[in-house]
Amino acid sequence: MKCVVCRESAVIDVRRANSNFCSDHFLRFCQEQMSRAIREFDMLSPTDRVLVAVSGGKDSLAVWDLLQRSGYEADGLYVGLGIDGYSDTSGVYARAFAESRGLKLIEIDLPTDYGYDIPTGARAARRAPCSACGTSKRHLFDKAALEGSYDVLVTGHNLDDEAAVLFGNVLRWQTEYLARQMPVLQARVGFPKKVKPLIRLSERDTAAYCILQSIDYMVEECPMSAGNKHLGYKEALNSIELASPGTKSDFYSGFLRKASALFRAEYLEKSAAGRDSPSVEDLTYCERCSAPSTASLCAFCRLVDKAGGSARVGEGRIASGLEDNAAQSVRITTRAERLASSTTREVEAGQ
Numbered sequence: 234m235k236c237v238v239c240r241e242s243a244v245i246d247v248r249r250a251n252s253n254f255c256s257d258h259f260l261r262f263c264q265e266q267m268s269r270a271i272r273e274f275d276m277l278s279p280t281d282r283v284l285v286a287v288s289g290g291k292d293s294l295a296v297w298d299l300l301q302r303s304g305y306e307a308d309g310l311y312v313g314l315g316i317d318g319y320s321d322t323s324g325v326y327a328r329a330f331a332e333s334r335g336l337k338l339i340e341i342d343l344p345t346d347y348g349y350d351i352p353t354g355a356r357a358a359r360r361a362p363c364s365a366c367g368t369s370k371r372h373l374f375d376k377a378a379l380e381g382s383y384d385v386l387v388t389g390h391n392l393d394d395e396a397a398v399l400f401g402n403v404l405r406w407q408t409e410y411l412a413r414q415m416p417v418l419q420a421r422v423g424f425p426k427k428v429k430p431l432i433r434l435s436e437r438d439t440a441a442y443c444i445l446q447s448i449d450y451m452v453e454e455c456p457m458s459a460g461n462k463h464l465g466y467k468e469a470l471n472s473i474e475l476a477s478p479g480t481k482s483d484f485y486s487g488f489l490r491k492a493s494a495l496f497r498a499e500y501l502e503k504s505a506a507g508r509d510s511p512s513v514e515d516l517t518y519c520e521r522c523s524a525p526s527t528a529s530l531c532a533f534c535r536l537v538d539k540a541g542g543s544a545r546v547g548e549g550r551i552a553s554g555l556e557d558n559a560a561q562s563v564r565i566t567t568r569a570e571r572l573a574s575s576t577t578r579e580v581e582a583g584q
C-alpha cells in the first residue's frame with residue numbers, strides 16, 4: 234500500500250477518498266480537510282479568539298491541536314461532569330494535553346462549582362443522563378465563551394456525529410431540526426458563535442491523527458452513553474459505508490449543499506406565520522443567571538434546583554455580556570431572531 238502523494242509506504246487508507254497516505258501526508262490531509270471546512274462555511278477568521286470545548290477524547294483534542302498548529306489563538310474549556318470512572322480520567326487527558334503544549338485550559342467542575350453531578354442530577358430531575366448533561370454543557374460552554382469574550386466556541390463534532398444526527402432527523406422527518414443542523418451557528422443575543430471544523434473528518438481519521446501526533450486521549454466511552462440512539466445510527470451508517478465507501482460523506486455533504494436551505498426557508502416561513510411556533514413571544518432572561526430563557530428560570534437553573542445544587546455559585550457574571558447587548562438596543566423581533574428564540578426552546582428541552 235503506497236501513499237497516493239509521495240509513493241512511500243502508506244500507514245492508513247481513507248476509503249471514502251479512495252486514497253492511502255503515509256504519516257506526513259495523512260496529517261496534511263487532516264489539516265487540509267479542516268481548513269476547507271473553515272473556509273467553506275466561514276467558521277473562523279485568523280484573528281478570532283477561539284474557545285475549544287475539550288472532553289479529553291480524540292475529537293476535541295485533535296481539533297484543538299489542529300487549530301493551534303494552524304495559528305489560531307485557541308484556549309480549552311473542560312467541564313467535569315462527576316461521572317464515576319470517566320470524568321476524573323478524561324480530565325487527566327485534557328490537562329496533560331494543555332500542559333504539554335503550554336495551552337490555557339479553563340476548568341469547570343459540576344460537583345464543586347454547582348453542587349451536583351450528572352448521574353444524580355439526571356435521576357433527581359427524572360431525565361436521561363445525556364439530556365441533563367447536554368443542558369449543563371450547553372449552558373456552561375455558552376457562559377464561558379461569553380464571559381471570556383471569545384469570538385467563537387469550537388466543538389469536535391466529526392463527520393460520523395453529524396451524519397448520525399442527520400440520519401436520526403431524517404428517519405423521523407424532524408424538519409425543524411433539519412432546518413437548524415448547520416456546522417455554524419451565528420452569535421445571537423446571549424449565545425456565542427459555534428462552529429464544527431471537523432465535519433470533513435471521520436472518527437477513524439481523528440483517532441489516527443491523535444495516534445500519529447502522539448496525543449494521548451480517553452479511549453473509553455462515557456458509561457452513560459449505553460442506549461444512546463445515536464450510537465445505533467452510527468452503527469447503521471457504518472455498515473452502509475463498509476459496503477459503499479463515501480456514502481456517509483455524500484449523505485451529509487449533500488444535505489448541506491442541496492437540502493438544508495430548503496428546510497431553513499420552510500421553517501422561517503412557518504415561524505413567520507406562527508404555525509410552527511405556538512408561543513412566538515420575545516425572549517426574556519433567566520432571573521437568576523441572566524441566560525436567555527423563555528421562562529423565569531432557564532433550563533439549567535431549573536435542573537440545578539431539581540438536582541439540589543446551587544446555581545448561584547459562579548453565576549451572574551454572564552449578565553455583563555448581556556447588558557452590553559441590551560445597551561446596543563438588541564431586540565428579538567425579526568423573523569430570523571424568532572428562529573433563534575425557537576432554537577432556545579429546543580435547547581431548553583434538552584435536545
Ligand code: SF4
Nearest residue numbers: 362363366455457458
Ligand atoms: S454520553 Fe451522555 S452523559 Fe456521557 S458525556 Fe456524552 S452526553 Fe454526557
Ligand SMILES: [Zn+2]
Nearest residue numbers: 236239255258
Ligand atoms: Zn506520502
Ligand SMILES: [Zn+2]
Nearest residue numbers: 519522531534
Ligand atoms: Zn439560569
